[in-house]
Amino acid sequence: MPDAGMTNRLSRRIELAELRPSATYRDIHLACLQAERHGLCAAVVHPVHCERAVTHLRGSNIPVVAAVGFPTGAFTIEGKAAEARDAIARGASEIEYVVNVGALRSGNRALVAREMDAMRDATRGHVLKATLESSLLTDEEKSAACRLASDAGVDFVVTSTGFVETRPAVEDVRVLKEAAGVCVLAAGDIRTLEVARELLNAGASRLRTSNAILVAGERAEEDA
Amino acid sequence: MNRDELTRLIKTGILGTDVTEGDVRNDIATARGYPFSAYAVDLSYLELAKELLEGTHMLLTAAVSYPLGGMTLETKLNQIRYALRVRAEEINATLNLGAIKSGDYAAVREELRAMVDVADGAIDVIVIPQFEILTHSEKLQTCKTLLDEGVRAIKTDGHGGLCRPEDILLVRRAFGREFSIEASGGIRTTRQALDLLDAGADFIHTSTAYAVLADIEV
Numbered sequence: 001m002p003d004a005g006m007t008n009r010l011s012r013r014i015e016l017a018e019l020r021p022s023a024t025y026r027d028i029h030l031a032c033l034q035a036e037r038h039g040l041c042a043a044v045v046h047p048v049h050c051e052r053a054v055t056h057l058r059g060s061n062i063p064v065v066a067a068v069g070f071p072t073g074a075f076t077i078e079g080k081a082a083e084a085r086d087a088i089a090r091g092a093s094e095i096e097y098v099v100n101v102g103a104l105r106s107g108n109r110a111l112v113a114r115e116m117d118a119m120r121d122a123t124r125g126h127v128l129k130a131t132l133e134s135s136l137l138t139d140e141e142k143s144a145a146c147r148l149a150s151d152a153g154v155d156f157v158v159t160s161t162g163f164v165e166t167r168p169a170v171e172d173v174r175v176l177k178e179a180a181g182v183c184v185l186a187a188g189d190i191r192t193l194e195v196a197r198e199l200l201n202a203g204a205s206r207l208r209t210s211n212a213i214l215v216a217g218e219r220a221e222e223d224a
Numbered sequence: 225m226n227r228d229e230l231t232r233l234i235k236t237g238i239l240g241t242d243v244t245e246g247d248v249r250n251d252i253a254t255a256r257g258y259p260f261s262a263y264a265v266d267l268s269y270l271e272l273a274k275e276l277l278e279g280t281h282m283l284l285t286a287a288v289s290y291p292l293g294g295m296t297l298e299t300k301l302n303q304i305r306y307a308l309r310v311r312a313e314e315i316n317a318t319l320n321l322g323a324i325k326s327g328d329y330a331a332v333r334e335e336l337r338a339m340v341d342v343a344d345g346a347i348d349v350i351v352i353p354q355f356e357i358l359t360h361s362e363k364l365q366t367c368k369t370l371l372d373e374g375v376r377a378i379k380t381d382g383h384g385g386l387c388r389p390e391d392i393l394l395v396r397r398a399f400g401r402e403f404s405i406e407a408s409g410g411i412r413t414t415r416q417a418l419d420l421l422d423a424g425a426d427f428i429h430t431s432t433a434y435a436v437l438a439d440i441e442v
Contacts, residue, residue: 021292022357024326046294048320071292072241074266079306083299090296098241100268106244136242164241 010196015208017044017162017187019067025052032056040212044096046070047087054091063093065129071163073098073131077115081122094127095119098161101133104141112145116152129185131158134172135165142172146179158185158208170202177203225418227442228259233421235406236433237264239287239383245272252276254434261427262314266290267303270310283313285350291382293318293354297335304342314348315339316379321354324362329369336373350377350406356385363391364398371402379429381409387416389423396424414439 018031028049035043036057044065045053053064066087069080077100084095097119103111119128130149134142149157159172168188176184186199187208196207238251248269253276255263264285265273277284286307289295295303300317307315317339323331336351343349353366370378378395380387387409395405407420408429417428417436430436 019292019294021294021321021354022325023322025322025328026326028322046292046322047296047299048294048322050296067294070294072239072266072290074239074241074243074268075303076267076270076306079267079299079302082302083295086296086298101241102243102245102266102268105242106246108245133241161241 010193010200011038011212012041013200013206014038014040014196014212015042015044015065015185015206016040016212017067017208017210018049019044019046019070019162019210023049025049028052029056032062034212035062036060038212041206042094044208047083047090047092050087050090050092063127064091065094065096065127066090066092068095068097070098071161073100073133074102075100077111077118080115081118084119084122088123088126092126094129095123096129096131096156096158098131098133099145101136104132104137104145109144109148113148113152116148116154120152120154127155128153129156129158130154131161131187132176133161133164134159134169134176139175142175143179146176146182150180150182154182156183156185156206158187160187162188162208162210168199170198173199173202173204225421225440227437227440230414230417230428230440231433231437232259232261233427234260234417234433234436235262235264235285235427235429236260237262237285237431238269239264239266239290239431243269245269248272249276255282256280258433260433264316264429267306270307270312274310274312283348284311285314285316286310286312288315288317290316290318291352291354291384293321293352293382297338300335301338301342304339304347308343308347312347314350315343316350316352316382318352318354318382319366321357324353324358324366329365332366332369333373336370336375340374348377349375350379350404351375352379352382352408354382354385355380355387355391356409360394363394367395367399367403371399376402377404377406379406379408385409387411387420389419392420392423392425411436
């Protein structure tokens, strides 16, 4: 039987995402409430909802992560950097941005590196996460992105946005973890404690899901 | 309607996370052989597409806050300014859908007003209300807000939606010819395209233009 201490630590490695385009102001508040109630490690929202989430979570020690360049990453470097600065000005503590996956797939690694440098510059003093779309990339491309992220001083590489392939693959976490000295965040539809553990065991430092309540629910069951 | 006439009513393009530079080059090279009305790309390929579309009659369409609309107004305006600098002819801008779903039409109004202001008549503002996730009354209220703020063109859905003739009829019945309506979302066959045009759509937006042209007589 798992001990409560371990499962409590688990909740502090889970970020709750509310990134549905249809999310209302109320949904944003509900996500923040869930993050507070379960002691999760962050709330992830689109920049348009950033101020609302920041206001709600003020004083809670739960950082708000702004999702920049979501979900395609197919924006200009200057545009994404400006979006990150804007989100920080609105109170975001951390930035998760989507890498220009099209450029990575085109073999244009110089552009991906330039983008990482620009994002690092735009977010000095804040946690920066670079999001890939693992299901669209070869292992070689994933590894290359990790090395670039490590060189640029990015804090986390994220497996995927959750908008292309919803389930995070354990194998992707392994590939990213082996590639370089950068923390891995496994993102997507994580519905059970079992899947959460598998991803963590494969080397993920954190998880991002819109289903934290389910993981937390199982935790409550086990704690009982 | 013949093949040539239908082609002129099609706006095509290549959008999405997976798109490579080679994909853009190949797709535009093929599209150049057809009299499509417009060609849409994500902002990361806007300058490349501008260059490749040179000498054609296709308008260049820039996708703004595409496809989720979750970017701040500030970011959307920056993207429109960038589209203006690249000399794109149209923008497809996704609205603040969270505001619509929250009934906050004041925020939608503010966003529209600012976008129209920045576009300043130099670029056509085509708005994506993402009909798929809106209720009947949200569709009407959103269109009414658009009209109030001087936006006269809509593209029904961004990525993921499925355009239905009922939606086109709804807008036509409520607002007559006030809007140019671009039917968009899951249009992959000639039959679908013709049904949407019959319902009153002005343009067909599809990334699978050649499939849509497959079953029409030359």
